[in-house]
Amino acid sequence: MQNENLKSKIKILAIETSCDETAASVVEKTTKGVSILSNVVASQIDIHQKFGGVFPEHASRAHTEKIIPVVEEALGNIDPDIIAVTIGPGLIGSLLVGVNFAKTYSYSKNLPIIGINHWLGHIYSNFVGKSQNPNLKSQNGIPEFPALILIASGGHTGLVLMKSHHDIIPLGETLDDAAGEAFDKVAKLLQLGYPGGPEIAKAAAKIRNPKLEIRNKFQIPNIKLPRSMLDRKDYNFSFSGLKTAVLYKVKELSKNYPLNAIRYTLAAEFQAAVCDILIGKTIQAAYEYQPESICLCGGVSANRELREQMKKAVSGLPMNPSFHVPAIHLSTDNAAMIGIAAAYHLDDTTTFDKISANANLKL
């Protein structure tokens, strides 16, 4: 469906239910750019915490309960012009709740609908104006092309080169675990909470606290974990070896030290290894592709250490690219990023009968 007859101010209701967050947002596209009018996320952390990971059946059920109140809160008094919805990849039971809700809404209000790939959504989390993202340094706050983009989330980790809104080339991706998945699994090994990313980050930060008694009581040896794939020329990642290395270190060190004494050192070294791998590959790709901008996105981009170190590494690059990272609430799953992606792809709008969920959708 073409958008010739659409208004100059377009309000997009975006819905995201691919995993364990029920999210809805309204974004507005004008000639000046895209802005976020509302962004509501109902987290299911409490539900999945006791399982140490996302329990798909519970996720679908919670989405079903939350979708209407979350959309109502996001809409307020707004009448949207277009519906955008995440169609994949993700958990099929979770995706179906959002997709069927969006299709029903589109049908009943006779509104155009657009299906968005979840990873495309993460990419577009950096495409909002400066006022909403104080981290940006480029003039209008929007990344310039070609943009080198690192997506690091719980379901996917990869590097893409974005030459235009319609020319996005995958450069490499994880061959096994995603970076966020590794954070979650290592957190489990260290008996930290769920989701693992923020818990590892918290534990790692404690290492700098001289008052951390349990650690001072024991002389924990220095730990060095592998930085896998950094010696290879391609842009693929692998995190499962790193996770196994942590498992072996826990087994070895547990013979002499309690877990609550070694977990801080292990968390800090694991986080440092992930940062080195992600930053190392991004910088390697920057030398080859000479991007105008470098963007970090996905749930792992909420990691402070990664944000700071990546910014520093990018600032030392001779091609002087701008650096973009989303505000924290746009790093982890949300619907605003789906709405922003839709705003840049309005020519892809269609009718409700053409939209379906695909758990294994590729970028």
Ligand code: KG4
């Ligand atoms: O993008 P996201 O919200 O969902 C997916 O698309 O997968 O990413 C979730 C992932 C989880 O694995 C979580 O542990 C990780 O992002 N994460 C973090 C941090 N906050 C969330 N990883 C490292 N440090 C964080 N502060």
Ligand code: ZN
């Ligand atoms: Zn995500």
